[in-house]
Amino acid sequence: MRLVVDMTRCQSYAQCCFLAPDTFTLRGQEALVYDSCPDDAQRDKILQAAAACPVQAILVERLERLENRPAPPPPEEPGGALASPATRAPRAVAGPEDSPRADGRIVIVGASLAGLRAAEAVRREGFAGRLTLIGDEAAEPYDRPPLSKEVLEGLMPVEHTALPRLEALDAEWKLGAAATGLDLAGKRVRLADGEEVGFDRVLITTGTRARPWPDRAEARLDGVLTLRTREDAGRLRERLAARPGRVLVIGGGFTGSEVASACRELDVPVTVVQRGPAPLFAALGGVVGRVAGQIQREHGVHLRTGVTVTALEGDPGGRLRRARLSDGGVVDADVAVVALGALRNVEWLRGSGLAAGEWGVACDAGCRAFDLNGLVTDDVFVAGDVARFPHPMFGFEFLALEHWGNAVAQAEIAAHNMVSGQARRWPHLSVPIFWSIQFGHLIKSAGVSALADEVVLTQGSVEDRSFVAAYGHRGRIVAAVTVNQSKWLEYYQRLIADGAPFPPHDAADKPDGMRPVPAAMPAAVVPWRATEDATLAVTGHQPSEWQAVWRPRTPAAPGPRAVAAPEPEAVEAQERQS
Numbered sequence: 001m002r003l004v005v006d007m008t009r010c011q012s013y014a015q016c017c018f019l020a021p022d023t024f025t026l027r028g029q030e031a032l033v034y035d036s037c038p039d040d041a042q043r044d045k046i047l048q049a050a051a052a053c054p055v056q057a058i059l060v061e062r063l064e065r066l067e068n069r070p071a072p073p074p075p076e077e078p079g080g081a082l083a084s085p086a087t088r089a090p091r092a093v094a095g096p097e098d099s100p101r102a103d104g105r106i107v108i109v110g111a112s113l114a115g116l117r118a119a120e121a122v123r124r125e126g127f128a129g130r131l132t133l134i135g136d137e138a139a140e141p142y143d144r145p146p147l148s149k150e151v152l153e154g155l156m157p158v159e160h161t162a163l164p165r166l167e168a169l170d171a172e173w174k175l176g177a178a179a180t181g182l183d184l185a186g187k188r189v190r191l192a193d194g195e196e197v198g199f200d201r202v203l204i205t206t207g208t209r210a211r212p213w214p215d216r217a218e219a220r221l222d223g224v225l226t227l228r229t230r231e232d233a234g235r236l237r238e239r240l241a242a243r244p245g246r247v248l249v250i251g252g253g254f255t256g257s258e259v260a261s262a263c264r265e266l267d268v269p270v271t272v273v274q275r276g277p278a279p280l281f282a283a284l285g286g287v288v289g290r291v292a293g294q295i296q297r298e299h300g301v302h303l304r305t306g307v308t309v310t311a312l313e314g315d316p317g318g319r320l321r322r323a324r325l326s327d328g329g330v331v332d333a334d335v336a337v338v339a340l341g342a343l344r345n346v347e348w349l350r351g352s353g354l355a356a357g358e359w360g361v362a363c364d365a366g367c368r369a370f371d372l373n374g375l376v377t378d379d380v381f382v383a384g385d386v387a388r389f390p391h392p393m394f395g396f397e398f399l400a401l402e403h404w405g406n407a408v409a410q411a412e413i414a415a416h417n418m419v420s421g422q423a424r425r426w427p428h429l430s431v432p433i434f435w436s437i438q439f440g441h442l443i444k445s446a447g448v449s450a451l452a453d454e455v456v457l458t459q460g461s462v463e464d465r466s467f468v469a470a471y472g473h474r475g476r477i478v479a480a481v482t483v484n485q486s487k488w489l490e491y492y493q494r495l496i497a498d499g500a501p502f503p504p505h506d507a508a509d510k511p512d513g514m515r516p517v518p519a520a521m522p523a524a525v526v527p528w529r530a531t532e533d534a535t536l537a538v539t540g541h542q543p544s545e546w547q548a549v550w551r552p553r554t555p556a557a558p559g560p561r562a563v564a565a566p567e568p569e570a571v572e573a574q575e576r577q578s
């Protein structure tokens with residue numbers, strides 16, 4: 001049987017670990033590890049666990065036939081209870097534009113998480129036409145998060161990562177088939193083998209690939225690896241199981257940090273080289289990043305910050321032997337994992353007339369792609385890691401989110417909009433969430449911390465490695481990060497959607513003298529300036545209700561504020577005060 005835990009929802013209550021201990025284990029305070037493809041003998045226990053999970057985070061493969069399902073309820077009227085008519089964005093009224101688009105042919109290019117979930121959603125929504133999924137990987141859709149966690153540690157074979165089917169899917173699959181072009185006028189997708197696939201509506205979910213090491217000759221050295229696909233994970237797992245003398249991880253972002261964590265779990269020596277001042281710096285800033293760095297060092301990672309790898313060198317047999325660093329240092333290593341972020345898979349769209357480039361494929365909040373002129377198309381949709389979309393909550397900044405939860409949520413919005421008339425369309429307005437499991441800790445984030453200018457510790461204790469940090473932008477909360485405090489994420493999610501003041505007025509067990517400090521984010525990522533008198537908030541609890549509304553700004557609580565950038569030390573000082 002197959003299952004997946006939606007870690008954006010999981011709050012680490014551990015019922016599953018009690019009810020199905022052979023499948024689920026809680027490491028440390030909150031880090032859930034599990035096998036996605038357990039033995040069928042576990043079925044009853046797993047179904048019990050799924051039923052008992054208080055947040056319904058365990059998704060088990062369901063293959064009952066679509067025709068046995070009752071018809072879906074009619075779409076609800078838009079507008080959350082909190083939205084006043086005066087401030088609500090107008091939506092089209094029912095008319096000819098309202099009729100569903102339940103037939104024709106939908107083609108989805110990119111058969112992974114977003115592609116699969118969108119395919120399931122269009123069927124769930126009553127699409128009765130022809131459905132085709134095109135994917136260049138030969139494998140059926142699989143889940144990537146375990147690749148840098150359970151798979152590397154040898155807790156789960158790589159073949160167990162296949163994603164569960166949440167619907168019986170009447171679809172035509174073209175796997176191992178790369179799309180090479182999109183003809184918008186002729187409504188056709190061109191494939192590498194010359195075949196052309198016609199469509200009425202097309203969904204682009206081609207995601208990203210790992211950014212390779214820039215020097216091609218060095219990248220070819222035996223032992224230089226990246227991590228994005230199942231094959232990558234299988235290769236790296238083999239190397240780790242062979243107990244290399246040292247692994248070098250180039251880049252201290254989430255993937256790099258998770259690889260380092262797996263190495264230490266296996267007692268393999270590892271060096272992380274990070275250009276910024278701390279691991280996770282680009283996503284979470286210097287303050288929380290500093291804590292991540294402390295955690296790495298506590299677990300025996302040889303962490304080198306503020307330096308870069310300038311060259312990789314091999315022996316005459318072409319095997320990696322060492323790396324040279326920008327500060328003159330040398331790291332002897334037989335495996336190097338290049339974890340320098342991702343490139344968006346958009347090359348196949350060149351010449352299509354879509355607004356696709358290294359930034360991704362730009363689309364509106366309803367997932368409709370923009371053409372090169374910035375005009376929205378009506379039959380071309382985008383979702384997942386490859387999409388770039390405006391978010392009202394963050395000043396209509398275009399966001400490109402490489403998170404599991406966004407791929408699922410956006411795919412469902414795209415699917416709904418592909419089969420709905422204009423008046424019934426939904427905007428993709430959810431608060432972004434992601435998680436990472438490293439060194440036995442569960443780190444979760446809601447909102448967009450990269451847009452913040454300040455951060456404050458609102459709950460828990462850094463020393464205990466169990467805390468919440470809230471991020472603000474000009475007196476408004478824009479993000480929160482929890483470390484082993486995932487039960488709080490939903491609360492902060494609501495504050496972010498409401499455009500609540502920063503620092504939060506009513507943090508439940510806030511440390512005394514809560515003092516915001518500069519968030520120490522990388523300089524280039526704060527282009528947005530929130531307006532001072534009013535803010536755009538999002539109301540509603542589910543996609544059919546989401547609405548952006550103007551709200552007057554509530555002033556931030558008066559209190560002490562740091563003016564310079566004492567950053568990590570300030571959090572520690574605040575921690576000591578509490």
Ligand SMILES: Cc1cc2nc3c(=O)[nH]c(=O)nc-3n(C[C@H](O)[C@H](O)[C@H](O)COP(=O)(O)OP(=O)(O)OC[C@H]3O[C@@H](n4cnc5c(N)ncnc54)[C@H](O)[C@@H]3O)c2cc1C
Nearest residue numbers: 110112113114136144145179206207208384385402403404
């Ligand atoms: C190692 C790893 C660990 C991760 N861990 C976490 C985590 O802990 N938490 C979290 O929130 N997120 C995590 N993520 C991110 C998450 O997995 C992604 O956000 C998610 O996979 C995005 O799904 P997607 O379908 O949009 O894109 P992808 O998963 O990238 O899928 C795109 C698919 O399209 C295919 N494709 C590309 N070009 C073409 C073409 N021209 N023709 C046909 N097919 C094509 C690709 O091969 C791929 O199969 C992790 C990612 C990785 C790689």
Ligand code: SF4
Nearest residue numbers: 010011013014016053
């Ligand atoms: S929230 Fe659900 S999935 Fe998460 S640990 Fe608890 S029971 Fe398991």
